[in-house]
Amino acid sequence: MPEILSELWAMLSSLQVPDLVLSAAAVVILDLFAIAIIFAVGRESRLCRKRWQKVSAGLELRRRAEQKELHYPLEADEILLGRHTSADIQIKDASVSRYHAVMTVTGGVWTITDLNAKSGTFVNDQRIRQKKLAPGDCIRLGNAKLWIVRRPFSEEEE
Amino acid sequence: MYKNRLSYSGAVILLFLTHLSMLGLVFIRGSIAAPMDFLKLTGAVIGLDIGYLLITLWYKQMTYTLDFMLLCILNISLIFQSCFGGIHLSVKHLISCVMCLAACEAGFLLTRNHEWIRKNKKYIYILIFILFISIIFFTDNQKKWITIGSFSIQPSEFIKPCFILVCAASIVELHEKLKIAFFYISKDSLTLCIVALFIFALQWWCHDLGSLPTFGMIFLCALFCRFCYPKAKISKRVVAIVCAAGVLVLIAAWNLAPDYVQKRLHVDIWADRYGDGYQQCEALIGIAKGGWLGLGAGNGSLYKIFAHDSDIVFATICEEWGLLYAALTIMLILIMLMTVLMNPPKNYYHAMMTAGVTAAFLMQMSLNIFGSCNLIPFTGVTLPFISAGGSSMMSCGFLVGMLKAGQSPLFQHEVMKRKRQKQRQKARKAAQKQQRRSAA
Numbered sequence: 001m002p003e004i005l006s007e008l009w010a011m012l013s014s015l016q017v018p019d020l021v022l023s024a025a026a027v028v029i030l031d032l033f034a035i036a037i038i039f040a041v042g043r044e045s046r047l048c049r050k051r052w053q054k055v056s057a058g059l060e061l062r063r064r065a066e067q068k069e070l071h072y073p074l075e076a077d078e079i080l081l082g083r084h085t086s087a088d089i090q091i092k093d094a095s096v097s098r099y100h101a102v103m104t105v106t107g108g109v110w111t112i113t114d115l116n117a118k119s120g121t122f123v124n125d126q127r128i129r130q131k132k133l134a135p136g137d138c139i140r141l142g143n144a145k146l147w148i149v150r151r152p153f154s155e156e157e158e
Numbered sequence: 159m160y161k162n163r164l165s166y167s168g169a170v171i172l173l174f175l176t177h178l179s180m181l182g183l184v185f186i187r188g189s190i191a192a193p194m195d196f197l198k199l200t201g202a203v204i205g206l207d208i209g210y211l212l213i214t215l216w217y218k219q220m221t222y223t224l225d226f227m228l229l230c231i232l233n234i235s236l237i238f239q240s241c242f243g244g245i246h247l248s249v250k251h252l253i254s255c256v257m258c259l260a261a262c263e264a265g266f267l268l269t270r271n272h273e274w275i276r277k278n279k280k281y282i283y284i285l286i287f288i289l290f291i292s293i294i295f296f297t298d299n300q301k302k303w304i305t306i307g308s309f310s311i312q313p314s315e316f317i318k319p320c321f322i323l324v325c326a327a328s329i330v331e332l333h334e335k336l337k338i339a340f341f342y343i344s345k346d347s348l349t350l351c352i353v354a355l356f357i358f359a360l361q362w363w364c365h366d367l368g369s370l371p372t373f374g375m376i377f378l379c380a381l382f383c384r385f386c387y388p389k390a391k392i393s394k395r396v397v398a399i400v401c402a403a404g405v406l407v408l409i410a411a412w413n414l415a416p417d418y419v420q421k422r423l424h425v426d427i428w429a430d431r432y433g434d435g436y437q438q439c440e441a442l443i444g445i446a447k448g449g450w451l452g453l454g455a456g457n458g459s460l461y462k463i464f465a466h467d468s469d470i471v472f473a474t475i476c477e478e479w480g481l482l483y484a485a486l487t488i489m490l491i492l493i494m495l496m497t498v499l500m501n502p503p504k505n506y507y508h509a510m511m512t513a514g515v516t517a518a519f520l521m522q523m524s525l526n527i528f529g530s531c532n533l534i535p536f537t538g539v540t541l542p543f544i545s546a547g548g549s550s551m552m553s554c555g556f557l558v559g560m561l562k563a564g565q566s567p568l569f570q571h572e573v574m575k576r577k578r579q580k581q582r583q584k585a586r587k588a589a590q591k592q593q594r595r596s597a598a
Contacts, residue, residue, distance in 0.1 A: 033490075034493050055569055
C-alpha cells in the first residue's frame with residue numbers, strides 16, 4: 001500500500017501544468033464562489049422579507065398630502081415619526097414635533113408611543129401616551145393625519 | 159436541505175472547490191518537503207469544512223451565507239498560515255480557526271434577541287470593567303498581554319465586541335433623556351461617551367495607539383447613527399459638524415502624539431532601511447517579488463521577518479500567492495460585510511450593531527493593508543481572519559456572530575411562543591405519566 005501511494009505521489013508530482021493556468025483556475029473558482037454567495041444572499045433576503053411580513057402583520061401607513069396619497073412601508077421594528085430629516089417618516093408640518101412619536105412592533109401588534117410632543121399624539125381622536133394600533137386606526141400628529149392599513153401584497157411576496 | 163428550506167448545494171460545492179484548488183496550487187507550485195505534512199493540511203481543511211457544514215445543519219437560522227463565507231475565509235487563512243516558511247500544518251492557527259467558529263456561534267446566540275441584550279446591557283458594562291481591571295493589573299508592564307503558561311491573551315481585543323454592543327441602542331432608549339443644566343441629554347449617549355473616554359484613555363496608557371483608530375471609528379459610527387438614524391435621510395449639517403470635529407481631533411492627535419508615534423509618522427523607510435523602516439521595506443520588496451501570481455506557497459522569504467504572520471501578513475501572502483489572490487481574499491471579506499447591505503437588519507439595535515461591526519472591520523483592514531503597503535504609517539494592527547493570533551480570531555468570530563444575529567434575529571414574541579410550546583410539552587408529558595400511574 002505505501003508503495004502504491006508513493007508511486008501515485010511521484011506521478012502526480014511529475015505533472016507539468018503551467019502556473020498561469022492553475023492560478024487562473026483557482027481565481028475563477030473563488031470568483032464563482034463569491035457570485036454563488038451573492039445569489040444566495042438575494043434568496044435569503046426575499047425569505048427575510050416574507051418573514052418580516054408575518055412579524056409586522058403586513059401593515060403600512062398612508063397619508064394624504066397636497067392631493068397625493070403617500071405610502072410608508074413599516075420595514076423596521078421601530079419607526080420614528082417627526083418633522084426632522086432624520087425621522088423615518090418625515091412629516092413636513094410646523095405642528096409636528098421634530099421627534100414626535102415612535103411606532104414599535106411585537107408579535108404582529110404595532111404600538112405608538114408619544115415622545116412628549118407639544119401638540120400631542122391622537123389615535124381615533126383620543127390623546128394617548130401609548131396605544132396599540134389596529135388596521136383602520138387614524139393617527140393624528142399635530143395637524144397631520146395618518147391611517148394604518150393592510151399593505152397590498154405583491155406577487156413576489158405572495 | 160437547511161432549516162430555512164433553501165438549498166445551498168452550489169455554494170457548498172464551490173466552497174469545497176475553492177479550497178481544493180488552493181491545495182492543488184500548494185501541491186504543484188509549493189515547496190513540499192514531506193508529503194505527510196501536505197496530507198495533514200488537506201485533511202485539516204476538508205475536515206473543518208465538513209465538520210462545520212454538518213454543525214450548521216443543526217442550527218435553525220434564516221441565513222447561512224455568513225457561515226459559508228466565514229468558513230471559506232478561515233480555511234483560506236489556514237492554508238496561507240500553513241505555507242509560511244515551508245508546507246506544514248499550523249496547528250496553532252487551526253485551533254484559532256476552531257475557536258473563531260465557536261466564538262461566532264456564541265456571538266450569534268447571545269445577540270440574536272435584541273430585546274434580551276438591551277435589557278442586560280448592564281452586564282456588558284460590568285464585563286468592560288473587568289477587562290479594564292485585567293488590563294491595568296494583570297498585563298505585564300503595559301504590554302497588553304496576559305501570559306498563562308504557553309498561552310497569551312490580549313484582553314483589549316475582547317473590548318471591541320463589548321464596545322460595539324454598548325454603542326448599539328434602540329430609538330426608544332435614545333429618547334429617554336436627562337435634563338442636565340439647560341440641556342436634555344440622552345442617558346444612553348452620555349454613558350456611551352463616558353465608556354468611550356475610558357477606553358481611549360486606556361489605549362493611550364497602554365501605548366496601543368494602533369487600536370485607537372478602530373475604537374474611534376466604532377465610536378464615530380455610533381454617533382453618526384445616533385444623529386442620523388440609519389434608515390433615514392442624513393442631516394447634512396450634522397454630517398458637516400461630525401466631519402469637522404473628526405478633522406480637528408485628527409490634527410490634535412497628530413500634534414500631541416508621543417515621541418515613538420511621531421517617529422513612525424515621519425520615518426523615511428528607505429533612508430532608514432535597516433532601522434525603523436526594516437519591516438515595511440521588506441514587505442514592499444516582498445509584494446514586488448510576488449507580482450500577480452506569487453512565488454508559490456512556501457517559496458517566499460518574508461517568513462524570516464518579525465510579525466510576518468500578523469502585522470505584515472498581507473505582504474507575506476502577496477509574496478507567496480500573488481497580489482491577485484491576496485486582493486481576492488480581501489474582496490471575499492468585503493463581500494461578507496456587503497451581505498449586510500443586501501439584507502439589512504429589521505430592527506434599529508441590530509442595524510447600529512451591524513454598522514459598528516462593519517466600521518471596525520473596515521478600519522482594521524485598511525490599517526493593516528495600507529500599513530503593509532507604506533501608504534500610511536505602520537500601526538501593527540492584525541488583518542481580520544487572516545493574521546495569526548487566538549484573541550484576535552475569537553474577537554473577529556464574535557463580531558461575525560453579531561452580523562449573523564442581525565440577519566436572523568429572534569423576536570421577543572417568538573421566544574414567548576417557544577416557551578409556551580415547551581410548557582405545553584411538559585404539561586402533556588406530566589399528564590401522560592399520571593394516566594399511566596392511574597392505569598397501573
